[in-house]
Amino acid sequence: MTTHHERMIGDFYSEFPYPWHVARLARCGDPALYPALVSQEVGDYGHRRLPPDCRIWVPGCGVNQALMTALRFPAAHVVGSDVSEESLRMCAAAAEQVGAGNLELREEGIEGSPYREEFDYIVCTGVIHHNPDPGALLARLAAALRPEGLLELMVYNTFHRREITAFQEALRLIGHGQDVWSARRLAGSIDSDNQLTARLRAELHEPEIAFADTWLNPCERTFTVGGLHDLCAAAGLVLEAPCVSELAKASGAYSWELPVRDERLGGRLRALPDLVRWQVGNLLLFDRSPLLWFYLRRRDNPLPLAGEDERDEAFLDAVPTRVRATERVWLLEESGGYRPMDGERPVSEPAATAFPQLLADVDGRRTVRDLCGAPGGTMVRRMRAELATPAGPHLVARVAG
Ligand SMILES: C[S@@+](CC[C@H](N)C(=O)[O-])C[C@H]1O[C@@H](n2cnc3c(N)ncnc32)[C@H](O)[C@@H]1O
Incomplete structure (x- = not known):
């Protein structure tokens, strides 16, 4: 079922299917890797938050996102849905070329979506803000999420737009x-x-x-961290942790921590509750504050909710190993089709990482704290973002012992 607005937005994205086919697709050879990296990003170094055979929904998937997710989570069942017929057609054509058998595509609007507690992981980025009532859509996403599930959401930042x-x-x-x-x-x-x-x-x-x-987008709503928090609260959701998107990582603008020269002020800022600190970062980093890209959870999620400091401590206490997984890669050709590259490529390209010494020292026995002490300020947060997330897939870190 689609609403009048959804038909209009579907027509718009069928005329302008954005983003266009991605230049490179990659299927991860280790089905447990990306579930572990997502779990780590929310502070779970036991890697239980997202099982490899989970159910994932990518609403408003556009041309690439559902397929990229299916390739990164090859043991999961991935449902991609959209109101743009053309985007779904392009996605299906690419999926067939790379043989993504774990992907199911549905032409369907979010507003009338029928799902009830069906998905462990929902990825919805750049979508609900194109609708006149983003809160109504967020409520649908909340209803589709299992009680312990994770929702990855991105909406536009007012100060960017x-x-x-x-x-x-x-x-x-x-x-x-x-x-x-x-x-x-x-x-x-x-x-x-x-x-x-x-x-x-x-x-x-x-x-x-x-x-x-x-x-030219026919509809665009934008948010501050405070506004997004209110929207989430009305849908029975809470902001759990920031998500470092590949987009933000590439531009270097992924941190919500406000850099200040005054040490006492820095200490005061660090002592603020996470949500308030993210709000202050949003307001004062202004146009340099990150995209509003967060992991959300249901308010009634029974699992303990860790804060940023606890996530830092859990990372320091975990034993990291280098990611050795490989991936099968396809490149987009001028004809519009995907061509497989010979052989497999490493998922982790250490040459391009920050903290090369830490990566070189990792031995699968010592904890992060053993390897580098307890770096001050926001350094641990940067390490986590750069090395142990889906956007920085270099370390898998496990609870010691
Ligand atoms: C900017 S694109 C983003 C695509 C994808 N999420 C990504 O990040 O690559 C927005 C997509 O959301 C879809 N969309 C917007 N509102 C929707 C709704 N209410 N239900 C389903 N799809 C919707 C559009 O058709 C379009 O394909």
Whole structure:
């Protein structure tokens, strides 16, 4: 079932299927690796939070996300759903080429989705903010989550989107709607030097699909950490932990910790509850604060909820081993098809990592604390993000003993 708005957003993303086919697809050879990395990111070094044979839902999956998830979690059953027929068709074509037998695609809107406590892991990024009532969709996601499940959610950060939402609204008022040609003409002819036109000029010649996704979207809501917290609370969910996305890691803007020169102030900030510290980071890092990308849990989840300090301590006390898993890789060709590369590639490319010494010292016996003491400030948080998450898949760390 789809609502009127969902049909409109589905038509938009069928005309502009964004993101386009990803350049590289990879199937992980170790089905336990990514479930362990996700568990670690929420502080579970017993790796029980997400079993390899879990059930995963990727609502609003677009062209790639459900397939990429199915390849990373090859022992899981992955359901991808979307209202864009064309995005689903492109996803299905790619899935067939790489033989992803654990992926099921459904053309279905989130608002009328029928799931009740069915999924261990739900990944919904860049989706609910394109709907007029994101809270109603979040309630559907909450209903579909098993009591101990994990929801990975990303919504737009208000401080990243001011120029974009202003332009979208002006387009609607002028009556240009989703007409790329008129939008580009308007964008190129505003005779004013301001923050909006500077950003527009920088993005004016982006490929049509990317330009449309940003500047022409028919509906966009944005959030602060505080606003997202309220939205979650109304849906019976709580923010559990920040998620380091590959996107944010590549740009270096993934940390919610506000760097300050004054040590006493730094100490005061570190003592704040996680949610308040993330809010302060959001407000004062402003446009350099991360995407609002978090792991959420149901409020009635019976498992203990760790805070950031406890996650740091659990990491320091865990025994890390290097990730040795390999993956099968396919590259996108100009024809639009995927071509397999010969042989297998390592999942972890240590040459490209931060903390190379720690990686070199890892011996499968000593804890992180044995290997590097207890680094101060926010260093442990950076280590976790860079080395022991799906975005930094270099270490699997287990509870000692
Ligand atoms: C910007 S794309 C993001 C795709 C994917 N989540 C990713 O991160 O690559 C947004 C997608 O969400 C889908 N979408 C938006 N609202 C939806 C809804 N209510 N139900 C199902 N899909 C929806 C759109 O059709 C589109 O494919």
